[in-house]
Amino acid sequence: MIFAAYCVRFRPLPVPSGRTGSDKDIMSGSIPRQGRFHEYLTRLQAVVGRQDRAAPLASYLLGLLHSGPRERKSIEPMAARVAPDRVGSVHQAMHHLISKAEWSDEKVIAVARDLAL
Numbered sequence: 001m002i003f004a005a006y007c008v009r010f011r012p013l014p015v016p017s018g019r020t021g022s023d024k025d026i027m028s029g030s031i032p033r034q035g036r037f038h039e040y041l042t043r044l045q046a047v048v049g050r051q052d053r054a055a056p057l058a059s060y061l062l063g064l065l066h067s068g069p070r071e072r073k074s075i076e077p078m079a080a081r082v083a084p085d086r087v088g089s090v091h092q093a094m095h096h097l098i099s100k101a102e103w104s105d106e107k108v109i110a111v112a113r114d115l116a117l
Helices: 004-008 031-048 051-065 075-082 087-099 106-117
Strands: none
Touching: 004 087, 031 075, 031 106, 051 075, 075 087
16 A cells, blocks of 8 residues: 555656666556565554554665665665655654664564565
8 A cells, every 4th residue: 555655646757877778667567576675665554553653664775775876875865765755754764763763673673584585
């Protein structure tokens, strides 16, 4: 549901510098790719808790995915890429998500590990 809302709300983002054209935008990519991202997002949401963290978590993950390999992973530029018309509010929500990380690091890492392996 969250991912579908992002597909509708935000325009597709360009392929970041340093990536090939075959690494398509996650929002305009194949259905299996979108499904994997949605599954990852859903599992992480269950670990980080509270529903109000869902949108900032999705923004943060999309921002990381759309950062080039040598780009700094600063929250404000990521917010600008994900929501250019709402940079301030998205930046604030992402910053609050990261700065008030009240979840278990071990559980978050376990979700990433389980989906990667």
